[in-house]
Amino acid sequence: MRPPTTYSLLALAAVILLFTLKPLGAPYAIAVSTTKPVQGSLLLLEKKPIHEIKPGDCVLYCWDKMRTSCIQARIMSGGRDYLVGAPLHPGTRKTIITGGTVYRVAISIPLEVWLPLLTLVAAPLAIIARRLSPSTAILLAIILLDSIAVGGAYVDNATPAVKAPSISLEKTLFDVRERQLIVVLASKALQPNTATCVLDDGEAVKARIESTGGSTYRVIVPVTLRDLEYLYHQRKGKVEGLPSPPARVVQLVAAKCAVSLDIGELRGSYSAGFYWSDLMLMPKGKGVLIVNPNPIPFNATVTIIDSHGEIIYDESVTIPGVSAWKISVPQGRGAPPYTVRVYYQLLGVWRSLQVAVGYR
DSSP states (O other), X not given: OOHHHHHHHHHHHHHHHHHHHTTTTOSEEEEEOOSTTSTTOEEEEEEOOGGGOOTTOEEEEESSTTOOXXXXXXXXXXXXXXXXXXXXXXXXOOEEEOSSEEEEEEEEEOHHHHHHHHHHHHHHHHHHHXXXXXXXXXXXXXXXXXXXXXXXXOOOOOOOSSOOOOOEEEEEEEETTTTEEEEEEEOSSOOOOOEEEEETTSOEEEEEEEEOSTTEXXXXXXXXXXXXXXXXXXXXXXXXXXXXXXXXXXXXXXXXEEEEOSSSEEEEEEEEEEEEEOOEEEEETTEEEEEEOSSSOEEEEEEEEOTTSOEEEEEEEEEOTTEEEEEEOOTTSSOSSEEEEEEEEETTEEEEEEEEEOOO
């Protein structure tokens, strides 16, 4: 076999090897950065699994096996299956790394350092090439160029083609006693920071965000008494034929929220149901407790009648939301047992309750 033919086959084998190593995920790579402010730097890269990358590391994140589209970023935080990185270019939004190929930048050599060194290396290569046959010199040049092309990678700030980790809604609930809408969100990578919500009546409120541990967060939206009274009047008069007490009528409290995250903003509408319920009467000692399970105050008229049918007490009272009001039977008046009657409105419908107390 003639030497030029041998050289050609060796060159072809070298090029095939170089192109094969790249998609197979060679543990090391070379890249020339086009990302500011390190544009032109020569990057020596080592392939690493995500869980071995630490905050503060500079990485090259490529989402195709041939490393033709990559992002250079400095890692801020992460876990076993995701990383949050800040691109080096000022003003660029954070990026989420969930897959693809991640290379840690082992060495970054500035352009003004590696380019003069390359010139020094090129000079002896040119001398060597003059001593070889033209065909051999061309083959060596092809191998050198292919090595640079295959070992290198384009670096830009394009949007990754992989799906970013999502933030999901776990559940919603309304805390009647604390008067607040609670939205439970779950996310492994994205962290909710602040939230502003608009309630049904158009009022904007500042929500509070609490971490419940792990990957869940609670967005707590305060709901004022005025908001609930607005909802009550919206529902009032729209309920017909209420069943006998205890009746319960469901209503939704809703909010549109904008939640700021590590990257961008999450906008969503959330709602949870609660009930408008009848008052409850509970004998207690020489009186009765009037329990209001509703989140707003209820007005009621309380009448106490003795065993002869005489009215010994007749007053209007206001029972605060989610609380109880005690009415005591006037001592020394009338003959027991006594009947305590309570008149009130539930969603515009008159209701009455009564209970007997004071048996000897």
